[in-house]
Amino acid sequence: MTIGIIGAGALGSSVARALAKVGIPVTIANSRGPETLADLVKDIGPTLKAGTLAEAAAADIVLIAIRWEDAEKVLTALPAWNGRIVIDGTNPVAFLAEGSPERSDPTNPLAAYGIKAIDLGGTPSTEVIAGFVPGARVVKAFNHLDVSVLAEPTLNGGQRVLFYSGDDAAAKAEVRAILEKMGFFAVDLGTQAAGGPLAQLPFGALSTTNFVKV
Numbered sequence: 001m002t003i004g005i006i007g008a009g010a011l012g013s014s015v016a017r018a019l020a021k022v023g024i025p026v027t028i029a030n031s032r033g034p035e036t037l038a039d040l041v042k043d044i045g046p047t048l049k050a051g052t053l054a055e056a057a058a059a060d061i062v063l064i065a066i067r068w069e070d071a072e073k074v075l076t077a078l079p080a081w082n083g084r085i086v087i088d089g090t091n092p093v094a095f096l097a098e099g100s101p102e103r104s105d106p107t108n109p110l111a112a113y114g115i116k117a118i119d120l121g122g123t124p125s126t127e128v129i130a131g132f133v134p135g136a137r138v139v140k141a142f143n144h145l146d147v148s149v150l151a152e153p154t155l156n157g158g159q160r161v162l163f164y165s166g167d168d169a170a171a172k173a174e175v176r177a178i179l180e181k182m183g184f185f186a187v188d189l190g191t192q193a194a195g196g197p198l199a200q201l202p203f204g205a206l207s208t209t210n211f212v213k214v
């Protein structure tokens with residue numbers, strides 16, 4: 001079983017680090033090419049390989065860790081998925097440029113965090129992502145916590161709770177096994193329609209709440 005990560009920013013690199021801690025090999029890609037990831041690979045260690053987008057996307061299980069605004073263009077250009085697993089780590093938010101007036105927009109409750117919500121008209125965001133990766137078995141995970149805590153699955157003797165959801169039971173079982181190996185306390189929120197919106201940022205009832213199972 002191979003794992004690829006598309007996106008090597010805050011989310012992708014944090015998950016790569018947590019996977020490396022338990023010795024799980026990963027191929028990670030960014031938009032600028034593998035050579036630009038040399039420092040990250042050196043820092044994380046030999047289980048992490050920098051690859052091209054095509055190499056990361058060819059894995060058995062592929063984590064999507066790119067910004068919402070890039071998702072459609074990047075994902076719809078990839079080859080067929082043929083039942084491979086996609087983990088959707090994205091959220092439907094737009095990142096606001098440093099110093100932009102939108103950062104102090106009083107009508108945006110998320111302005112202080114440097115993001116704004118993207119209106120999907122009530123469609124669960126992972127449903128939108130699933131439309132960009134036809135033939136993939138999609139599981140939503142890793143999206144609901146700040147990356148600063150993702151690299152630490154255990155805390156004071158407890159396990160950080162990581163929610164996941166999806167419609168394919170076998171795919172969810174594979175993802176669950178990885179989450180558990182990483183040290184998380186994995187909680188199945190059910191189907192994409194039921195569980196996805198609960199953990200979806202910015203306003204899902206279970207998003208951003210950082211539970212620890214003691």
Ligand SMILES: NC(=O)c1ccc[n+]([C@@H]2O[C@H](COP(=O)([O-])OP(=O)(O)OC[C@H]3O[C@@H](n4cnc5c(N)ncnc54)[C@H](OP(=O)(O)O)[C@@H]3O)[C@@H](O)[C@H]2O)c1
Pocket residue numbers: 006007008009010011012029030031032033053064065066067068070074089090091092093142143144145146147148
């Ligand atoms: N930040 C968080 O705390 C957090 C937590 C949970 C979920 N998320 C979600 O995770 C996603 C990524 O957020 P982030 O904070 O990690 O963003 P980020 O730091 O800006 O990283 C985005 C990454 O996507 C890469 N990328 C863009 N286009 C690409 C392409 N064509 N091929 C391969 N890689 C490409 C970028 O590559 P370059 O570096 O070359 O530009 C960068 O490595 C978002 O949907 C966000 O909502 C974020």
